[in-house]
Amino acid sequence: MEEDRLKQAIEVGKASQDAIVSASRLVKPGARLLDVAEAAEKALRQSGFGLAFPINLSQNERAAHYSPSLEDQTTFSERDIVKIDFGAEKNGVLGDGALTIDLSGEHGKMVEAAEKALDNAISMVKAGIEVRKIGAEIARTVESAGFKVILNLGGHGIEENDLHTGSFIPNYDNGDSDVLEDGAIIAIEPFITTKSGKGQVTEGDNMEIYSYVGGAVPRTPGARKVLHEIESKYPKNPFAVRWLGSGMSRFSLYSAISELSKTGCISVNPVLIEMGRAPVAQAEAELLVEKDSCKVITLAKRTG
Ligand code: MN
Numbered sequence: 001m002e003e004d005r006l007k008q009a010i011e012v013g014k015a016s017q018d019a020i021v022s023a024s025r026l027v028k029p030g031a032r033l034l035d036v037a038e039a040a041e042k043a044l045r046q047s048g049f050g051l052a053f054p055i056n057l058s059q060n061e062r063a064a065h066y067s068p069s070l071e072d073q074t075t076f077s078e079r080d081i082v083k084i085d086f087g088a089e090k091n092g093v094l095g096d097g098a099l100t101i102d103l104s105g106e107h108g109k110m111v112e113a114a115e116k117a118l119d120n121a122i123s124m125v126k127a128g129i130e131v132r133k134i135g136a137e138i139a140r141t142v143e144s145a146g147f148k149v150i151l152n153l154g155g156h157g158i159e160e161n162d163l164h165t166g167s168f169i170p171n172y173d174n175g176d177s178d179v180l181e182d183g184a185i186i187a188i189e190p191f192i193t194t195k196s197g198k199g200q201v202t203e204g205d206n207m208e209i210y211s212y213v214g215g216a217v218p219r220t221p222g223a224r225k226v227l228h229e230i231e232s233k234y235p236k237n238p239f240a241v242r243w244l245g246s247g248m249s250r251f252s253l254y255s256a257i258s259e260l261s262k263t264g265c266i267s268v269n270p271v272l273i274e275m276g277r278a279p280v281a282q283a284e285a286e287l288l289v290e291k292d293s294c295k296v297i298t299l300a301k302r303t304g
């Protein structure tokens with residue numbers, strides 16, 4: 001990988017990792033998700049970066065893609081296990097990482113198992129390795145600790161302006177003989193659940209994260225106005241509804257979003273929920289694949 005790109009990836013990765021750790025310090029019983037989301041996103045923007053995607057604050061059986069609306073009064077509870085997934089952006093270079101905070105004190109072993117699975121996976125990464133072998137190691141680690149992997153979530157390649165591309169990196173041996181390439185940037189992200197879980201996620205109702213698609217002209221002026229805002233501010237990376245429509249009523253904004261979604265101008269990334277409604281833990285690192293090993297670009301660790 002050329003020097004310049006690598007430098008940028010490392011800079012963006014460090015900003016992503018710092019942003020995740022800072023956000024994790026705000027996640028406390030009684031804190032509102034909206035306040036944590038807005039503080040974390042504002043801090044990252046003020047440090048001179050864009051956002052690769054809206055912060056995901058996913059509690060308990062929500063595995064990923066929960067981001068609060070402006071009306072969301074939800075708070076964190078002392079019974080929660082919380083996944084914080086976030087990333088910075090600069091000149092199209094994207095960062096990605098995640099960690100899990102256990103406020104309940106009941107899921108420490110599960111969080112550790114996800115982290116251990118990630119560490120074991122990282123130690124195997126090098127050019128030429130089959131993705132299914134990484135998945136097999138993740139599943140082995142998770143199952144030996146008494147937990148279950150989520151089968152339909154996994155890691156991915158990361159390229160400029162494209163957070164999910166290239167290889168899919170499964171959390172089990174899915175038989176895929178696809179190999180990692182020297183110089184590729186990837187994310188590995190074990191999602192795991194308890195034995196009472198189904199080990200799969202399904203889409204839920206919370207729809208606050210969208211991506212621009214384009215290609216159609218919406219009928220109503222409100223939808224055209226919101227589309228224009230999306231095209232000018234967030235043409236490349238996922239955005240949150242709460243970032244849009246200042247000066248519009250919430251009703252007009254959501255009507256516009258609904259129309260844009262129906263016409264295919266934008267696509268939704270709905271919250272993903274464990275099918276057995278069991279709690280989920282996640283760990284995620286971003287890595288540069290090298291000939292004989294890998295370089296860690298993000299690896300957010302829990303602090304005290
Ligand atoms: Mn992520």
Ligand code: MN
Nearest residue numbers: 096187189284
């Ligand atoms: Mn990811």
